[in-house]
Amino acid sequence: MFINLTMEVGGTRRDIRIDSGQKIANAINVLCQSGKLPMGSMPDYFRSRLNQTAVSAHKTFAEESVFDGDVLTAII
Numbered sequence: 001m002f003i004n005l006t007m008e009v010g011g012t013r014r015d016i017r018i019d020s021g022q023k024i025a026n027a028i029n030v031l032c033q034s035g036k037l038p039m040g041s042m043p044d045y046f047r048s049r050l051n052q053t054a055v056s057a058h059k060t061f062a063e064e065s066v067f068d069g070d071v072l073t074a075i076i
Contacts, residue, residue: 003061007031007046008073010038018061024072025057046072 004017009028014036018027024046031037045054048064049071055064066072 001062003066003068003070005061005066005069006071007037008071009043010040010074010076012037020062020066021060023058023060024055024064024066027061028057043074043076045075047075048072 001020002017003020004015007014007016007028014031016027016031025042028037028042032039042057044057046057047053048055048066050067050069051065054075055066055072
């Protein structure tokens with residue numbers, strides 16, 4: 001299932017549509033390599049605005065219950 005969400009890393013926000021079965025870290029790597037997000041150290045955790053919880057970048061969006069319309073902010 002595809003979800004729409006916003007990723008925030010290093011003060012840069014990007015709206016994306018992504019497969020919920022993809023690992024969060026893989027999505028960030030693709031966005032960094034394509035110049036959509038700033039390159040740098042990969043955060044291990046993000047804050048979910050909808051769930052008000054920390055989510056691991058090493059799990060999938062579905063495993064971390066990231067839903068359509070969420071905003072994930074890097075915890076650095």
